[in-house]
Amino acid sequence: MHVVFVEPRFPGNQKDFVRGLHEVGAKVSAVGEAPLDALGPDLPRWLTCYEQVGSVCDESALARALQEIHRHRPVDRLEATVEAHILPVARVREAAGLAGTSVKTAHLCRDKPAMKEALREAGVATAQSMGGGDADEILRFGSRVGYPLIVKPRAGAGASGTYRVEDEPQLAALLPTLGVGHGAEVAVEEFVEGHEAFYDTLTIGGVVVHDFMTHYYPNVLEAMRTREVSPQFIATNRIDAAAPYAEVRELGKMVIDALEIGTSATHMEWFFGENGLKFSEIGCRPPGVRAWDLYAAANEMDLYREWAACIVHGRTAQQATRRYSAGIVTLRPERDGRITGYEGLEKVESRFGEWIIDVHLPSPGTPTQPVEAGYMANAWLRLRHPDYDELRGMLDAVGRWVRVRAA
Structure with missing residues (x-):
């Protein structure tokens, strides 16, 4: 199978989708916005063809690039994994007669009011x-x-x-x-009051073959507006054992059916409060903020290869172990400016070193990013642990102990 992947360079984990396709035996080409010599050492050796365009959201340019690649080697699939790319890629894909997410499905997953209207008609509880x-x-x-x-x-x-x-x-x-x-x-x-979380899946022909459940602390709107908190999200390993997750899974299946999602990654946000479980929104794509890295570390699997195996072979190759829960804690600079240093890291290393997945600490002198720029905009640390409650306490402790100094 020859798969054309849209925008392999940015964000940084995009190259892992290309790697996954290559490793499961696909011929892989790509369309991106950077010149070939800016793709780094790995991507060119995984790619059969590469076409540069001014914008991958320019459907005319994307269609021309697809035609040029097809001229060298017939194309079987055209895939994208970034929210802004899903709908333009679906339009080009459908016009080319290729299999994959339809324009109708891509539109409903992108246009929030149209999405909620379709889901209400299908009996899905939503705001x-x-x-x-x-x-x-x-x-x-x-x-x-x-x-x-x-x-x-x-x-x-x-x-x-x-x-x-x-x-x-x-x-x-x-x-x-x-x-x-x-x-x-x-x-x-x-506005829906309640705890906010997300449910992510890989589906083949509309059937969920992998799924993961992740909790926000605090809810996203507060996390992206409040410097004084060190926000977290944590992927639980209790998804198969805790009865309340069965209701979320059933809700997810209703959404997948209603929006006619076939073979794809999905990212669904939900709330649970006094009025019960409410669906929020869905993306017909993987989650952002490199959540798949947490799932991979927690479940001892290569989720990028699993996505590729679903696309290329219509089957999975691994099962999630559910051995660990895994999470990220965002470490906010005390003020906007430039990073001057860090405090408390030695304590974190001595107490939790064996459970650290990875850490990102911008070097002194690096300009800070605003709070609303997101979970990975400044410093962060990711941990895993077999016990969810223990992990949450560890992430809380990291948020209390570590200080990111700025001036």
Whole structure:
């Protein structure tokens, strides 16, 4: 099989998808935005062909690159794993008559209001929502549903550009700053109280063959707005043993069926609170923030190869051991500026050294990134441990002990 992979260079773990395809026996070509000589030492030896384009979201350029690669060697699949690439790649794929995620499915996984409408029709419990660019209609929605509300880009990912709105005056003031009334559209939804987590799968023909459950502490919106917390997410190894996860798995199956997801990775966010389990949103792609690295470390498997085996051979090669839980703790600089040093690392090493997966510590002099830039924007540390509760306590301790100094 000849697979064309879209954008192999950025983010950094993109090359592992190419590696996985190569290792399971596929011929691999790629379309990317960097010149060939910028791909590093590994990618060129895994690739059969490479085409550079100005933007992989430019469907015309992507289609021309696909045609050029196909001219050298017939193409069987066109794949992407980054949220912003999923829909344009689906359109080019469908126009070329290749198998894979359909335009309909890609659209529903990208357009949050359309997604929630389709899922409500399928009986999936989810927040009330709407999408549009009419400020008066949005304000009427707020009056009907009540506050607080969540306002986000219609095709956003994660907490990027997401706002919690407490009342009508705040909503009315926010909308023009987001371009509403000037051609822009937003997604607006009921705010759901509860614990936030995510459920990730690999599917073959709509059947889940691998799945993983991960918890946020605290919820994402707070984590991406509050410097004083050291946010975590933790992948549990109790997914098969804890009864409440069966309900999440059933919810996930309903979503996969309703959106007609075939052979793909998925990333689903959910909440659990006083009103029970509520679905939040789905991406027809792997999770971000290198969550797959945690799953691999926790389950002693190469998840990139497993994804490739699903795409190329329609089967899996490994099973998750569930031996460990694994998590990341974000270490925030005390202020914006430049990193000057770290405190508390020796204590972490002496107490938890055997459980450390890896650590990222930008060198002194490195400019800090803003809090809202995400879990891996500055310093971070990842751990694994056989006991979930013990791991959570360890990550809490790291967040208390380590200080990232900046000036």
